[in-house]
Amino acid sequence: MAKWGEGDPRWIVEERPDATNVNNWHWTEKNAGPWSKDRLKELLLNLKISKNGVDCKITEVDKLEGDASANNRKGKLIFFYEWDIKLKWEGALSGGNEKVKGEVQIPNLSEENEVSEVDIIVTIKGSGEEAQRVKAFMHNFGRDEIRNQLKEYIRSLKEEFSKGLILPKKGETPVKPDNVSTITSGFNKKINMEPVVASKKNQQIGCKLETKTIELSEKLQCRAQEFYDAMTRIEMVTAFTQGHVKMEAEKGGKFVLFGGNITGEFRELVPAKKIVQYWRYKQWPDQHFSEVTFTIEEKNDHTLVRLKQELVPAAEVEQTRENWRRYYFESMKRTFGFGAFL
Structure with missing residues (x-):
């Protein structure tokens, strides 16, 4: 796999006379x-x-x-x-x-x-x-x-x-603002970004809740700090979730995502290293929170993110695992270019 700045045309500085943000790929x-x-x-x-x-x-x-x-x-x-x-x-x-x-x-x-x-x-x-x-x-x-x-x-x-934010590729003339596609944070978009939920018939009611632990790992083509920012900066979270976000990125700070379907609280924040959250789906039993830990490790050619989520209702494990892949990691890759090199 290519190291930072090698192999992928998005990183080849010769493609841009000023050697910055090749092909306008990065955030x-x-x-x-x-x-x-x-x-x-x-x-x-x-x-x-x-x-x-x-x-x-x-x-x-x-x-x-x-x-x-x-x-x-x-x-x-x-x-x-x-x-x-x-x-x-x-x-x-x-x-x-x-x-x-x-x-x-x-x-x-x-x-x-x-x-x-x-x-x-x-x-x-x-x-x-x-x-x-x-x-x-x-x-x-x-x-x-x-x-x-x-x-x-x-x-x-x-x-x-915004002039100068969209840089011309090699051999192109400067891009005029009226030729640029402009979008906002998504607050006014009529988009259904609700997480996939399990059928209610699978939920346990009126008895002790059985829980399990989810563990995932994901390789992302970004710096450790970039992933940390994508999870804690409201404008970046808004961009990859495509919906209204409320967030206070500090210990004890609350967050609300995906139209209120995801709520929680930050328990620990170590820039570029670790994020710990209390985290819940709206459809989970009242007052039941899981604990999510992101461990962030920057390698030579990628950043490895390990996710551990404890106290997930057993009936929701597979759907929750799929939602992490779909609405967090895959969406980040599409939005910020954190995916595999082309």
Whole structure:
């Protein structure tokens, strides 16, 4: 078997004049956080919203918390962004005597939601008739203008910021963003990724639960740290599970995968070496958890991952073993290029 960087055309540096990420095969990531903050401030600060005798303006970006990244895998761009934004604004009626001040809160700007679904909450300081009219204007018209700016942020993130992530192969011209297939984390996809489950007639009810242990080993074409990241970084877990993920990768941190079918808790985390989880299927008896240990060992030409899962209900052993192969290891190979060399 070839050693790191030998044999597989994805690793042959001569295929790329700059010798990086041959054929765009491997998962690469670009931090879009600082750029996004500048872009959002540029789009929102001093935004003027005027119509029908009402003039309003965003005067301050009071809060801008979150992060964003652009990722490349097999020539596809995968974007992650999540922002909690608070704006200050002021406005007045033409010929009015009162200057109205207020706030706009945008707590959930992320790829999980369409811009039309993003909450935009308008509040004011004061309760007079003019203040209420201006607030109604911001609620009915101002929110649409703000949504247009958020759409422009997302467009520029995907088209402007992502330039250079898709590298041309040898002899090719640079790839234009509009020629690149773009996908998100999968939060809005109507995909059924539920694990295969055993028939309920095989489950034991009302008696002592018989359990067994599963042991698997898998050879992956990646570094040990890359496999560890694929199991603990929310954007990578989202990519290979193709669904909404909740995860706190720390000791005692909880995780929820595959639409709530898999839940658990991290018990031990040793980067590039070991991961221990409490782990359960939704259909298992209430409060019954197995314990899963991933032992990660990097070799000269591959990384060996050993999985040991204790306390698996006996009736679920074969299905659980198949689910590990299908929904974890095989999916990682397809998504990140961790499979056998071509």
